[in-house]
Amino acid sequence: MIDVQHVTKRYGNAMALNDISFSINKGEIVAFLGPNGAGKTTTMRILTGFMPPTLGTVRIAGFDCLETPWEVKKHIGYLPETPPLYLELTVTEYLTFVGRIKRLSEDQLTERMDTIITQTGLTDVRGRVIGHLSRGYRQRVGLAQALLHNPPVLILDEPTTGLDPNQIIEIRELIKSLSGSHTIILSTHLLAEATAICQRVIIIHRGQIVAVDTPEQLGAKLRESETLSLTVKQSDPDLLEALHHIPGVIRVSQGATPHTYLLDTQMGHDIREELTQLVVSRNVGLLELKTQPLTLEDAFKVLTQTKTPSGSSISMSGGPY
Amino acid sequence: MTPVHTIVAKELRSVFVSPVVYVIAAIFLAIVGLLAYSAAANASNQAIRLMQIQNTYAQLNLNDMLFRPLFRSMNLILMIILPLLTMRLFAEERKLRTFELLLTSPIGVNEIVSGKFMSVIIVYSGLLSLTGLIPVTLSAYATFDWRPIYLGYVALFLQGALLISIGLFASALTENQIIAAFLSFGCILGLWMLGAVGGIIGDTTVGYILSYLSFSEHYERLIRGLLNLKDILYYASGIAFMWFAAHQAVDAYRWK
Numbered sequence A: 001m002i003d004v005q006h007v008t009k010r011y012g013n014a015m016a017l018n019d020i021s022f023s024i025n026k027g028e029i030v031a032f033l034g035p036n037g038a039g040k041t042t043t044m045r046i047l048t049g050f051m052p053p054t055l056g057t058v059r060i061a062g063f064d065c066l067e068t069p070w071e072v073k074k075h076i077g078y079l080p081e082t083p084p085l086y087l088e089l090t091v092t093e094y095l096t097f098v099g100r101i102k103r104l105s106e107d108q109l110t111e112r113m114d115t116i117i118t119q120t121g122l123t124d125v126r127g128r129v130i131g132h133l134s135r136g137y138r139q140r141v142g143l144a145q146a147l148l149h150n151p152p153v154l155i156l157d158e159p160t161t162g163l164d165p166n167q168i169i170e171i172r173e174l175i176k177s178l179s180g181s182h183t184i185i186l187s188t189h190l191l192a193e194a195t196a197i198c199q200r201v202i203i204i205h206r207g208q209i210v211a212v213d214t215p216e217q218l219g220a221k222l223r224e225s226e227t228l229s230l231t232v233k234q235s236d237p238d239l240l241e242a243l244h245h246i247p248g249v250i251r252v253s254q255g256a257t258p259h260t261y262l263l264d265t266q267m268g269h270d271i272r273e274e275l276t277q278l279v280v281s282r283n284v285g286l287l288e289l290k291t292q293p294l295t296l297e298d299a300f301k302v303l304t305q306t307k308t309p310s311g312s313s314i315s316m317s318g319g320p321y
Numbered sequence B: 001m002t003p004v005h006t007i008v009a010k011e012l013r014s015v016f017v018s019p020v021v022y023v024i025a026a027i028f029l030a031i032v033g034l035l036a037y038s039a040a041a042n043a044s045n046q047a048i049r050l051m052q053i054q055n056t057y058a059q060l061n062l063n064d065m066l067f068r069p070l071f072r073s074m075n076l077i078l079m080i081i082l083p084l085l086t087m088r089l090f091a092e093e094r095k096l097r098t099f100e101l102l103l104t105s106p107i108g109v110n111e112i113v114s115g116k117f118m119s120v121i122i123v124y125s126g127l128l129s130l131t132g133l134i135p136v137t138l139s140a141y142a143t144f145d146w147r148p149i150y151l152g153y154v155a156l157f158l159q160g161a162l163l164i165s166i167g168l169f170a171s172a173l174t175e176n177q178i179i180a181a182f183l184s185f186g187c188i189l190g191l192w193m194l195g196a197v198g199g200i201i202g203d204t205t206v207g208y209i210l211s212y213l214s215f216s217e218h219y220e221r222l223i224r225g226l227l228n229l230k231d232i233l234y235y236a237s238g239i240a241f242m243w244f245a246a247h248q249a250v251d252a253y254r255w256k
Helices: A040-047 A069-075 A091-101 A106-119 A135-147 A165-178 A191-197 A215-222 A239-244 A272-282 A296-305 B003-017 B020-054 B062-086 B088-095 B098-103 B109-131 B133-138 B147-171 B177-201 B205-213 B215-223 B229-253
Strands: A002-011 A014-024 A029-033 A055-060 A076-079 A153-157 A183-188 A200-205 A208-213 A225-232 A249-254 A260-266 A286-291
Touching: A002 A040, A014 A040, A014 A055, A014 A200, A014 A208, A029 A040, A029 A191, A040 A055, A040 A153, A040 A183, A069 A076, A076 A135, A091 A106, A091 A135, A091 B003, A091 B098, A106 A135, A135 A153, A135 A165, A165 A183, A165 A191, A183 A191, A191 A215, A200 A215, A208 A215, A225 A272, A239 A249, A239 A260, A239 A272, A272 A286, B003 B020, B003 B109, B020 B062, B020 B109, B020 B133, B062 B109, B062 B133, B062 B147, B062 B177, B062 B215, B088 B098, B088 B109, B088 B147, B088 B177, B088 B229, B109 B133, B109 B147, B109 B229, B147 B177, B147 B215, B147 B229, B177 B205, B177 B215, B205 B215, B215 B229
Parallel strands: A029 A183, A029 A200, A076 A153, A153 A183
Antiparallel strands: A002 A014, A002 A055, A200 A208, A225 A260, A225 A286, A249 A260
């Protein structure tokens, strides 16, 4: 459905995307995961035909983005990072306008309008001016706008940013319910979000594809090592050496303070009991012991440094996964 | 509905829910009304004075005394207020990111630009037709030649359309409405000054070219009641050029 080949985008001298290739099948939900500035929005803008790539080709539903932008635009529903709303219009007026510029006939428009308003939960606010709606409702109007002409491909740029937890769950449910009939690409900088709704995750970092995998496999890879943070009261020059000798510890490093140690441990080895015994026996005063949550940055570190034995799909060049 | 109609309808809706257009219309109509009143009062005073001196009933030419100065002043007012009507056209779309919606929809840039241009032309035509009350009311009390007045309105329409097309272009260059307004005001002022400089230089090729480029001489000829093809051509080519420039500016936005 979506086929991206060797796409590069430069802004002046700055390289925003460096030779990116991937393809997405019909009915899949795929997440673009990466920190801010990784190139997610740029990729999406290129996919929508809003912006041409410097090099490379993009085909959507078999149509080339540069040669037949018209057809591509008809096949795409796009929700930009900031929902493109005319604040002075009511929800119905706005959606009517969108339907017309998306070239729906008046009959199709009337029919789709009711469907979409129900589907996105806008029934109560359909007559209200968009400028008076809350952030959550605005996001839904944005989503309604993308869905209105029933496009086979949906491109959603950070669809849950700025919403409260309940709204996030609602929007995620809505997106999930669209899978199968629509091919969906969404971008996010939350690892949990990508794993919660997507069948496949494309991790993008500094304009390059770092990994493409299913959330399960990705999760397994990320859990191969776990980091414990240990804080003690008194310094003990031998402690570092002693920590090394606990079975299951891969690496010990100094944390933010001289009394904090970070221990990378093998997956499946719970060393906490032995660790506490060691610290207590040395009488250095155990203050804190906690597991470090896995952040996106850690995930990048893991994904770019380890090569799994299966070696399934990690590549730095961003070649075809 | 064609895409252009859709854009026009949406623009008109947006314009009339905002108070800006009402304030602009009120200021424009108040100033024009006041100018027309003082010109009419001045004309009748002079008529009375002439009657006292010559002891005859003097027929003053209202076209010379009232309408031509009024049309000149209206042009000056338009030079200030039309940038305020055009400043939001594209700048607001860029600021609110709705431009992404337009540019990722299956409509052409030419349709977007035409729709935006036509919407302001419609608002401006409405504004202009309201000032038509001045000659209509006066015709009940005085006699004057209607032909220069028709042509005056043709001149006002063309002049307004030219200023609007300049504003359209300026608005496509920035996402800040204030900058867009000043930019178009600057362009308009520059174009006006060309005429003044051309007049000073006088009968040389450069002077002739400068005067031709400025709208002053074309506008002046039309409000004097002279219909010349070259003046109509000047406005038509000017509007087409600015429309094209706006089109290019919108297109260029996507390449950044």
